[in-house]
Amino acid sequence: MDPARIGETVGVDVGRVVFAVLPVGAAAGLGGLASRQAPAVYQRLSKPPWAPPASAFGPVWSTLYLAIAVAGWRIYATASPMTRRLHLTQLALNGAWPAAFFGIRDKRASLVIMASLDLSLGLEVARLRREDRRAAGLLVPYLAWCGFATALNTAVSEPEANHSE
Numbered sequence: 001m002d003p004a005r006i007g008e009t010v011g012v013d014v015g016r017v018v019f020a021v022l023p024v025g026a027a028a029g030l031g032g033l034a035s036r037q038a039p040a041v042y043q044r045l046s047k048p049p050w051a052p053p054a055s056a057f058g059p060v061w062s063t064l065y066l067a068i069a070v071a072g073w074r075i076y077a078t079a080s081p082m083t084r085r086l087h088l089t090q091l092a093l094n095g096a097w098p099a100a101f102f103g104i105r106d107k108r109a110s111l112v113i114m115a116s117l118d119l120s121l122g123l124e125v126a127r128l129r130r131e132d133r134r135a136a137g138l139l140v141p142y143l144a145w146c147g148f149a150t151a152l153n154t155a156v157s158e159p160e161a162n163h164s165e
C-alpha cells in the first residue's frame with residue numbers, strides 16, 4: 001500500500017495530524033532535553049514569593065501541550081496561512097526557551113525568546129479570534145501562562161542567579 005494513501009484508507013487527514021502533533025511534540029521534546037538540569041537550577045534561583053513549586057510545571061505543561069495540540073488540529077483546517085505560521089513560530093520559541101534559560105543559563109537571551117513567544121502567541125490568539133474562536137480559547141490559558149513565565153523569568157534574572165555549574 002502507498003504510505004501517502006494510508007490516511008485516506010482510515011479516514012484520517014495525515015497532514016492535519018502531523019500539524020497538530022509534531023510541532024507540539026518537538027517543542028516538548030526539545031524543552032525537556034534542555035530542562036534536564038531544571039530542578040537543580042530552579043531550586044538555586046532567587047525566586048519571588050509568588051513563584052510556583054517546581055512540581056507544578058510538569059502538570060501545567062502537560063495540560064497546555066494537550067490544548068495546543070487540539071488548537072493545532074483546528075487551526076490546520078480553519079486558519080489562514082499566516083496564523084498557521086504564527087502557531088509554528090511560537091512553538092519553535094517555546095522549544096528554544098529552556099535551552100536559553102536552563103541550558104546555557106543566559107537570562108537575557110531567555111527574556112528575548114519569551115518576549116518573542118508572547119508577541120507571536122498574542123498575535124496568533126488575536127487572529128484566531130476572527131478565524132476560529134474555539135482555537136483561540138484553547139490558547140488563552142497558554143498565553144496567560146507564558147505571560148506569568150515572562151514575569152517569573154524577569155524576577156529571577158538577577159546577577160547572583162546567573163552562575164554556572
